Amino acid sequence: MKIIVAGTGFVGLCHAAVLSETGHEVYAYDVDAQKIAAYNSAQREQIERYVNEPGLAQIIAENINRYLFFTTDIESIIDGADAIFMCLPTPPQPNGSSDLSYYDKALEYIAPLLAQRKDQRRVVIINKSTVPVGTARRLENILKKHNVPNIGIASNPEFLPEGDAVEKSRRPDRVVVGADTEEDHKILRRCYSQFVNHVRIAYIETTPETAEAIKYVANTLLLTYVSFWNGVGARLGETFPNVRMEDLKRGVTADNRISKWGSYVSNGAGGSCFGKDIQSLIWQFKSNNVATDLLEAVYRINEYQKTYLIDRAIQESTANFNHKTVALLGLAFKKQTNDMRDSSALKVVEALLARGVKEIRAYDPLAIHEAKRFLDPSKNHLFEKITYHNSVKDALKGTDMLFISTDWEEFRGLSGTIEQMVQPPYLIMDGRRMIPDYRDLVEKGYEYIAVGSPYMHDEETVS
Ligand SMILES: NC(=O)c1ccc[n+]([C@@H]2O[C@H](COP(=O)([O-])OP(=O)(O)OC[C@H]3O[C@@H](n4cnc5c(N)ncnc54)[C@H](O)[C@@H]3O)[C@@H](O)[C@H]2O)c1
Structure with missing residues (x-):
């Protein structure tokens, strides 16, 4: 599959790297040019200046320019994408609410590109960030506003613990996927084919809102x-x-x-x-x-x-x-x-x-x-x-x-x-x-x- 990962911080970089190990063609995109240059160097010290996780630099070195590509130019890679994982910051605002401005900004930029893509096959936009319940729906509205054809939305929260991110991305306890249609669930199943029927990994399919809620209940309970x-x-x-x-x-x-x-x-x-x-x-x-x-x-x-x-x-x-x-x-x-x-x-x-x-x-x-x-x-x-x-x-x-x-x-x-x-x-x-x-x-x-x-x-x- 052709997969784009937007945002290459802790979550995005680990996700892109581990997905690339399974043979998908993964394009990791970020607005931070210095970060992307560091990752493109494939040098351990450069990568670890941004994300220091055991084993991560090695996966990048092994897969770069074969299955894993880093870019600041999403326009050149968006055609033909099957899935776009959004791994953007959602920091707290002074009143405690989640700041979704990174999401809005990224989406307002990406939506017109999606609307114009030559290849109009179905693409799913997937929230991997921790976002308030109802954010997938907000995302859908932005896409609708830009008349993006043949698009699905999904929520797939990340549970990786820092310090053990690579191991837990390779073998998560569970993968939670919230989507509205069977067609979109199918695309996610292809992204995660290594997990779908795994004996020890719970692959949970639900609604976008439930997936968003699962992440909040899990973290606040911990x-x-x-x-x-x-x-x-x-x-x-x-x-x-x-x-x-x-x-x-x-x-x-x-x-x-x-x-x-x-x-x-x-x-x-x-x-x-x-x-x-x-x-x-x-x-x-x-x-x-x-x-x-x-x-x-x-x-x-x-x-x-x-x-x-x-x-x-x-x-x-x-x-x-x-x-x-x-x-x-x-x-x-x-x-x-x-x-x-x-x-x-x-x-x-x-x-x-x-x-x-x-x-x-x-x-x-x-x-x-x-x-x-x-x-x-x-x-x-x-x-x-x-x-x-x-x-x-x-x-x-x-x-x-x-x-x-x-x-x-x-x-x-x-x-x-x-x-x-x-x-x-x-x-x-x-x-x-x-x-x-x-x-x-x-x-x-x-x-x-x-x-x-x-x-x-x-x-x-x-x-
Ligand atoms: N860090 C964790 O352990 C962890 C675990 C689970 C879930 N999460 C959630 O995942 C989300 C991301 O967390 P993180 O720790 O990876 O954040 P981060 O700040 O490390 O990374 C976010 C990346 O997004 C990039 N970015 C910002 N705007 C962009 C845009 N418009 N287009 C493309 N890239 C853009 C930034 O440059 C940065 O590299 C948050 O919602 C967080 O709560 C984090």
């Missing part, structure tokens, strides 16, 4: 579960002496009905989707006069959790943030990605700077390039206080306190490195519970606060 552990599990570990978080988690999730995924406590869930999607669903409900109490509580708990350890430090520690030097380990929103969108580390930086720290010495194995973009001193002169380092040890040098914000494996069990690099009085704020033997550090005079660990003044009473 965030609800994470927030339950943060808002209830962690509080139990903090409030009552001798409650051990790791045992609590194992005991609860030994029940098959309760998910192991998400049963961790942390300084909040970030990333480009959770916060944006829950805000959008709240807005969609509010616009229809539906109560949103549960969703609002979940959103609030998650946001609060991001900097909660700093509040705890102020209450429990003797440390004062003013003019202090802080090591920040982890900038990406989770391990195995360089993505910093809505990362908890951004909130941590903001909170530390607001409390007058002198310097933040940051280290992340993948996200430093991204961090410099997000924390650009030309946007806020306080970001000049952030310095970037090449290792955990370098970041720790000369610091008064440490904040661990991302769950990179190399941050696990850091007590030896901490003892080697910094001496008490020293405050450790562990947002990811990466130091299981922290009591040894406490005995040596370090102050330690983790999500779910006892309040410091209770620590002496714990055996």
